[in-house]
Amino acid sequence: xxxxxxxxxxxxxxxxxxxxxxxxxxxxxxxxxxxxxxxxxxxxxxxxxxxxxxxxxxxxxxxxxxxxxxxxxxxxxxxxxxxxxxxxxxxxxxxxxxxxxxxxxxxxxxxxxxxxxxxxxxxxxxxxxxxxxxxxxxxxxxxxxxxxxxxxxxxxxxxxxxxxxxxxxxxxxxxxxxxxxxxxxxxxxxxxxxxxxxxxxxxxxxxxxxxxxxxxxxxxxxxxxxxxxxxxxxxxxxxxxxxxxxxxxxxxxxxxxxxxxxxxxxxxxxxxxxxxxxxxxxxxxxxxxxxxxxxxxxxxxxxxxxxxxxxxxxxxxxxxxxxxxxxxx
Amino acid sequence: xxxxxxxxxxxxxxxxxxxxxxxxxxxxxxxxxxxxxxxxxxxxxxxxxxxxxxxxxxxxxxxxxxxxxxxxxxxxxxxxxxxxxxxxxxxxxxxxxxxxxxxxxxxxxxxxxxxxxxxxxxxxxxxxxxxxxxxxxxxxxxxxxxxxxxxxxxxxxxxxxxxxxxxxxxxxxxxxxxxxxxxxxxxxxxxxxxxxxxxxxxxxxxxxxxxxxxxxxxxxxxxxxxxxxxxxxxxxxxxxxxxxxxxxxxxxxxxxxxxxxxxxxxxxxxxxxxxxxxxxxxxxxxxxxxxxxxxxxxxxxxxxxxxxxxxxxxxxxxxxxxx
Numbered sequence: 001x002x003x004x005x006x007x008x009x010x011x012x013x014x015x016x017x018x019x020x021x022x023x024x025x026x027x028x029x030x031x032x033x034x035x036x037x038x039x040x041x042x043x044x045x046x047x048x049x050x051x052x053x054x055x056x057x058x059x060x061x062x063x064x065x066x067x068x069x070x071x072x073x074x075x076x077x078x079x080x081x082x083x084x085x086x087x088x089x090x091x092x093x094x095x096x097x098x099x100x101x102x103x104x105x106x107x108x109x110x111x112x113x114x115x116x117x118x119x120x121x122x123x124x125x126x127x128x129x130x131x132x133x134x135x136x137x138x139x140x141x142x143x144x145x146x147x148x149x150x151x152x153x154x155x156x157x158x159x160x161x162x163x164x165x166x167x168x169x170x171x172x173x174x175x176x177x178x179x180x181x182x183x184x185x186x187x188x189x190x191x192x193x194x195x196x197x198x199x200x201x202x203x204x205x206x207x208x209x210x211x212x213x214x215x216x217x218x219x220x221x222x223x224x225x226x227x228x229x230x231x232x233x234x235x236x237x238x239x240x241x242x243x244x245x246x247x248x249x250x251x252x253x254x255x256x257x258x259x260x261x262x263x264x265x266x267x268x269x270x271x272x273x274x275x276x277x278x279x280x281x282x283x284x285x286x287x288x289x290x291x292x293x294x295x296x297x298x299x300x301x302x303x304x305x306x307x308x309x310x311x312x313x314x315x316x317x318x319x320x321x322x323x324x325x326x327x328x329x
Numbered sequence: 330x331x332x333x334x335x336x337x338x339x340x341x342x343x344x345x346x347x348x349x350x351x352x353x354x355x356x357x358x359x360x361x362x363x364x365x366x367x368x369x370x371x372x373x374x375x376x377x378x379x380x381x382x383x384x385x386x387x388x389x390x391x392x393x394x395x396x397x398x399x400x401x402x403x404x405x406x407x408x409x410x411x412x413x414x415x416x417x418x419x420x421x422x423x424x425x426x427x428x429x430x431x432x433x434x435x436x437x438x439x440x441x442x443x444x445x446x447x448x449x450x451x452x453x454x455x456x457x458x459x460x461x462x463x464x465x466x467x468x469x470x471x472x473x474x475x476x477x478x479x480x481x482x483x484x485x486x487x488x489x490x491x492x493x494x495x496x497x498x499x500x501x502x503x504x505x506x507x508x509x510x511x512x513x514x515x516x517x518x519x520x521x522x523x524x525x526x527x528x529x530x531x532x533x534x535x536x537x538x539x540x541x542x543x544x545x546x547x548x549x550x551x552x553x554x555x556x557x558x559x560x561x562x563x564x565x566x567x568x569x570x571x572x573x574x575x576x577x578x579x580x581x582x583x584x585x586x587x588x589x590x591x592x593x594x595x596x597x598x599x600x601x602x603x604x605x606x607x608x609x610x611x612x613x614x615x616x617x618x619x620x621x622x623x624x625x626x627x628x629x630x631x632x633x634x635x636x637x638x639x640x641x642x643x644x645x646x647x648x649x650x651x652x
Contacts, residue, residue: 040514041485160608161377190376191541193608195587195601217514220544220589224596243593261519263547265590266573272548274520279484 006031007070013063014047019282022047022235034212036226042280044235045215049181053099054088072096072178094125099181104168108156115152140170162193181213219262231255234280234290240317251318253295301326334535335365335388340397355612357383358561368533372546375558381539385505389419417447420496422506426488430480437476443499467494486517503535522548557581560619567645577647579624
């Protein structure tokens with residue numbers, strides 16, 4: 001089984017100015033899977049991604065106990081968190097892991113032509129043979145269904161939202177990475193454009209044998225793309241399972257409430273219910289389980305003791321006292 | 330039949346922009362007819378560029394249509410004698426909660442000012458009581474906790490609740506909500522939608538709900554009217570339930586087919602039911618039916634003559650030559 005693991009993250013803890021926002025997160029990323037990470041805004045999902053990419057802002061620090069063992073470099077195992085930043089960008093960034101950022105529509109430079117975006121990215125990562133760069137660019141633009149002849153000369157402001165998103169996806173694949181982190185890849189896009197991008201992502205997944213980490217708060221997107229799901233709340237993993245497990249047999253009360261809060265297209269018998277309570281405040285995290293003030297099943301133990309993430313079966317984990325045996329009604 | 334609250338009669342809106350010496354004109358809306366009955370909800374669905382926001386603003390008399398007229402209880406809204414009263418009766422809930430509240434005012438000020446301006450409260454104490462009550466209704470409890478905060482101290486969901494409260498506090502008869510939840514999280518969305526639904530149904534307000542997410546409208550139940558718009562035209566109109574279970578227009582079909590469903594069972598390579606074409610833009614519409622270049626069922630007539638919106642049943646209208 002271990003030879004299928006591509007990235008093994010252990011005890012990831014990220015503090016922002018001393019306030020822990022990602023706490024003891026450990027999970028594995030398997031080869032060629034699509035791992036969905038779902039959580040509300042402020043739950044720490046983007047922080048996990050930025051930690052993996054080593055692009056946290058200056059206020060954020062990864063705790064020294066954290067490790068991220070990467071198995072994608074042949075026989076060599078590297079801990080991505082122990083590499084120096086120079087080594088990291090020489091070995092890993094964009095070559096092994098890349099990222100499609102949330103604000104893709106504004107992450108392109110309006111003063112550069114599309115071509116220069118590709119050339120600059122390639123040069124920044126040590127590729128300097130112009131004909132090689134153009135060959136790869138051409139191949140990728142065709143893969144994302146853009147007309148290279150026309151698009152390469154354009155400025156990014158001349159592109160529509162869907163086209164920009166395609167460019168950003170093509171850029172993320174420039175150095176042939178194994179892991180692509182997709183941070184809300186389709187927010188701000190229209191329904192039909194969103195569908196086109198989702199179909200495109202599925203196709204690229206096959207063609208380039210990619211591993212996706214999909215970060216989103218949109219349950220429908222997870223249902224459409226992911227095959228394994230991690231649910232996080234207040235910087236901790238609270239449930240993990242296959243996409244079917246999560247949708248048809250959710251264990252954690254938060255996961256259940258989350259699924260009930262979202263309308264299912266064409267279904268009217270069940271009105272969506274909002275999750276009670278207020279969202280996470282990291283400065284005053286509640287004692288015990290961080291979800292207990294909003295949880296309809298909370299009992300005394302939940303207020304005192306934080307539940308640990310326990311294995312229910314293989315690749316199925318949950319952090320809730322209902323399953324630790326300590327919970328009493 | 331009682332008189333509708335808002336009647337939109339054959340409205341077109343032309344915008345123009347200049348590029349160098351050339352001025353290009355285009356229609357953001359073309360020959361729209363729409364009736365909004367008293368205490369009803371109407372959904373406007375469409376992609377960007379479909380003119381849904383323009384239509385919403387025209388019904389609020391914030392934009393003047395190039396052709397056609399907008400009537401409020403039978404009176405032309407652009408020729409009103411009591412403009413101030415009308416401004417109070419029509420309200421708007423904006424899309425972006427981060428850009429729409431004055432950051433230099435406290436929640437208390439934001440909510441009391443409209444009350445005093447429209448003289449709906451005799452004195453400050455009475456106004457405070459009204460603010461207090463509404464804040465509880467929109468879910469900002471306890472109100473004391475929020476009263477003296479400035480908007481940047483609030484989260485996106487809280488700000489959007491303030492926006493809803495601001496629109497409803499002066500007792501309007503018609504509210505336009507323009508994608509009020511796009512900037513919010515899935516879990517917050519459902520809270521805001523529930524609040525909005527409860528307040529609107531309790532107070533008999535008419536609501537025009539503008540969105541591109543059809544699933545969101547399910548919060549209002551199956552039986553209210555939804556108009557599907559594309560490039561400035563209403564393509565199909567019917568109850569939400571009918572549209573979802575049996576879409577008639579090829580565009581509605583494509584739209585519903587493309588939506589991600591929150592259930593992995595429905596996952597497949599869904600594809601898009603329309604032909605590939607450059608993204609729709611109101612500046613370069615094809616002749617005839619605006620969908621004629623992307624519609625897989627298009628025939629000769631479609632690129633020659635524009636179909637008009639016709640009734641197929643009492644509650645259903647569609648603009649397509651197939652029907």
